[in-house]
Amino acid sequence: VFAVQHTVGISEMSVSNQPEDVLVTYSLGSCVGLSLYDPERCVGGLIHCMLPLSKIDPQKAEITPQMFVDTGVTALLTAVFDLGADRSRLIAKVAGASSMLDPKGLFKIAERNYTVLRKLLWKNGIFISAEDVGGMQARTMYLHLATGKTVIRSQKVEREL
Amino acid sequence: MSRRDEILEKLHTVTALPAAALHVVQTLQDPEASAQTIKQALHHDPGLTSNVLKLANSAIFGSTRRVVSVWDAVARLGTANVSKLVMVVVVSPVVQTPVKGYGLPPNELWKHSAAVALGADFLAEFCRLKSQQSAFTAGLLHDVGKILLGTLLEIDSSPILTLAQQEKIPFDEAERRILDIDHAEVGAALLENWELPPPVVKAVRWHHQPDVETSETVIDLVHAADALCLSGGIGLGIEGLNYRPSSQAVARLKLTSKVNEVVLCKTLSALAELQGMFAQAKGE
Numbered sequence: 001v002f003a004v005q006h007t008v009g010i011s012e013m014s015v016s017n018q019p020e021d022v023l024v025t026y027s028l029g030s031c032v033g034l035s036l037y038d039p040e041r042c043v044g045g046l047i048h049c050m051l052p053l054s055k056i057d058p059q060k061a062e063i064t065p066q067m068f069v070d071t072g073v074t075a076l077l078t079a080v081f082d083l084g085a086d087r088s089r090l091i092a093k094v095a096g097a098s099s100m101l102d103p104k105g106l107f108k109i110a111e112r113n114y115t116v117l118r119k120l121l122w123k124n125g126i127f128i129s130a131e132d133v134g135g136m137q138a139r140t141m142y143l144h145l146a147t148g149k150t151v152i153r154s155q156k157v158e159r160e161l
Numbered sequence: 162m163s164r165r166d167e168i169l170e171k172l173h174t175v176t177a178l179p180a181a182a183l184h185v186v187q188t189l190q191d192p193e194a195s196a197q198t199i200k201q202a203l204h205h206d207p208g209l210t211s212n213v214l215k216l217a218n219s220a221i222f223g224s225t226r227r228v229v230s231v232w233d234a235v236a237r238l239g240t241a242n243v244s245k246l247v248m249v250v251v252v253s254p255v256v257q258t259p260v261k262g263y264g265l266p267p268n269e270l271w272k273h274s275a276a277v278a279l280g281a282d283f284l285a286e287f288c289r290l291k292s293q294q295s296a297f298t299a300g301l302l303h304d305v306g307k308i309l310l311g312t313l314l315e316i317d318s319s320p321i322l323t324l325a326q327q328e329k330i331p332f333d334e335a336e337r338r339i340l341d342i343d344h345a346e347v348g349a350a351l352l353e354n355w356e357l358p359p360p361v362v363k364a365v366r367w368h369h370q371p372d373v374e375t376s377e378t379v380i381d382l383v384h385a386a387d388a389l390c391l392s393g394g395i396g397l398g399i400e401g402l403n404y405r406p407s408s409q410a411v412a413r414l415k416l417t418s419k420v421n422e423v424v425l426c427k428t429l430s431a432l433a434e435l436q437g438m439f440a441q442a443k444g445e
Contacts, residue, residue, distance in 0.1 A: 010394055011429060027269075029394030029402055050393050050429060056422050060430065067426065100388060101331050101405040107421060109392045138397035155322075155399065 003144075008046050011067035015045035015079040019146040026140045028096035030110035032069060032117050032133075033141040035093045036076060036126075037148040038085035046143045047076045052112040069116045077124065092121055093150045093161050094131040095141045110134070130161045165341035171314060172350050181206045182251045183355055189244045190294055190358045196235040199243055203231055212250045215442035217243065245282075245297055249275060249435065252301045255308070262311030262318050264399030270308070273396025274301050275435055280386030280428040281379075287420050288382075296382045298357070299364035303383050306348030306365075307398070316340065318399055325403055332400040333369040345369050371410040381410040389425045395432065 008014045008025040016023065023046040025033050030050075037044040047066055054061035054068035065071035080090070094117065097110040105111065114133060121128060132139065132152045140153040141161075150161040162170070188194065188202040203210045210231065217234040218227055220242075228234045234243045256274045259267040278300030285296055310316045325335035336343040349366030364379045371384040388406045391397065 027394040027397045029397055030392035031394045051422050051426060056419060057426050060426060064430075067429070096394075098402050100391060100402045101329075104408050106406045106408055106411045106416075107388055107392050108418065109422065109425070112418075136401050136403045138394065138401040155401075 008048050010048055011050050011064050011072075013045060013047035013066045013072065013076050013079065015043070015076070015083055016145050017041065017043045017083045021145040023143045023145070024140065028139040028141060029098050030096070030107070030113060032094060032096040032110075032113045033139070034073060034076065034117065034121075035141065035143040035150045036080050036085070037091045037093075037143065037145075037150075038080065038089045039091065039148050040089055041084045041086070042145060042148075043080055043083040043085040044143050044145050044148065045076050045080045046141065047072050049073070049113065049117075051109065052116040069113055070120060073117065073120045073124075087125065090126055091129050091148060092126050094128050094133060095139050095150075095152050095161065097133040098135050098137055098139070101136065132159075132161055163341055168310070168314060168340065168342055168347060169350055172309065172347065172354065175309060175313060175351065182209070185209065185247060185251050186298070187356060187358075189248060190298060190361065194240065194244055194294070196232060196240055196243075199235065199240065199247065200231045203247065209247070209250060212442065213243070213247050216246050216250065216438050219438035219441040220246070241294070244294060245278075248294075248298055248301060249278075252298075253439075255305065256301070258308060258312060260307050260311040260398065262316050263307050264318065265307070265311070265396070269396040269398070270304060271396075272432065272436075273390060274304060276390040276393075276395040276428050276432045277301075277303055277383065277386045279431045279435070280389055280424060281382040283424045283427050283431075284382050284386055284414065284416075284420075287424060288414050288416075290378060290382075293360075293379055293382070295358060295360040295364065296379045296386075299361045299368075299379055299383045300386055302348065302352060302357075302361070303365050303368045303387060304344065304348065305351060306344035306346070309347050309351060310336075310340070310344055322400055322403075325400065331369070331405040332403040343369070369404055371407050375409075375413070378413075381407075381414050384410050385414055385416060385421075386424075386428075389421055390428065393425050393429060395429070 003022045025048040049069045049072040054071045065075045097114040099110045142151040185202045257271045278297045281296040281300040321335045333343040364383045367374045368383045
């Protein structure tokens with residue numbers, strides 16, 4: 001069976017229950033990528049959120065909830081539940097939240113994204129089972145539906161998360 | 162001959178933009194550019210005119226009346242917007258090439274350049290500065306030096322990246338250590354050859370070092386827009402986010418977390434719109 005790759009752009013998400021599917025998001029900078037996977041049902045989803053909170057533009061959040069961590073994670077959870085995933089079985093993995101060489105925190109988008117994401121998952125009773133966050137590198141994140149394997153590619157090196 | 166002189170020498174052999182297109186870019190830098198100026202600038206290039214009209218029609222998609230002339234486009238979209246569309250059409254072929262040595266796949270540099278142009282424009286609006294054509298133009302062209310270094314001079318960026326990581330210094334500083342020059346200076350030298358106005362050249366020259374030259378606000382605008390777009394992951398190369406934002410530039414523009422996030426949000430939406438317009442214009 002050939003893998004079918006689905007690209008998740010910035011401020012997009014994708015969910016699937018097809019084992020041949022691979023969900024991928026490129027160019028995670030200060031954004032956060034979150035993969036959710038229910039191994040029993042082979043249901044998974046991947047989202048690429050750019051900004052922490054939707055309150056800066058509620059109208060935009062109506063049209064593109066995936067842009068913001070708060071509305072995006074909620075949308076992703078709803079979508080994987082709709083495909084039959086169960087909250088108690090969900091495996092959550094996180095990547096991204098890189099920053100510039102910015103010790104003064106002038107553009108602390110990454111830190112805010114990550115904090116809001118953690119808080120939201122915690123509120124939903126979901127633990128982060130693995131993560132690759134911080135630093136200054138760009139990351140690509142893959143979710144393989146057949147196995148639930150999450151792979152991170154950064155600076156030409158791939159590793160399983 | 163030093164590495165730096167060698168690189169600058171080679172620049173003189175580069176003509177990345179046809180003369181007619183270059184003329185259009187130069188003409189549109191005038192902030193007072195009128196509809197008449199735009200029309201005259203486009204006059205010699207029917208191909209360019211037709212592309213601009215296609216984009217203008219995509220921009221007003223859904224309207225029953227089509228834009229059929231430059232006058233029409235100006236009446237519907239305003240001089241400033243048509244001027245920006247023209248700039249995007251002219252500059253796109255230059256920044257659409259993949260930048261091999263810098264790990265930028267095809268279209269990534271275009272995305273990044275267009276986003277920084279749009280972002281600089283939004284920042285000007287939020288900082289209550291007069292919207293400046295030079296900020297948009299400089300945004301579109303700020304990384305043109307990467308094309309020259311990475312594609313035309315086939316410089317391999319791996320040792321530069323290694324040095325940056327080992328010494329924990331920004332990527333542009335590593336470029337200067339290894340090449341005696343960085344992509345900002347290379348780009349600015351090219352734009353100077355093209356006789357673009359000094360604010361555009363300066364903004365490109367100092368977009369990673371906005372505290373060296375503080376004479377033009379447009380430098381800070383491009384610097385901050387670049388930082389935001391890098392953070393947003395819009396068109397990242399091999400070096401990722403490895404640049405240093407300037408706290409002084411942030412203070413000069415009086416940027417807050419909220420302004421930054423609102424501008425990044427607007428920039429991504431406007432970029433998607435622009436990409437949609439291009440896709441649609443191509444499909445016609």
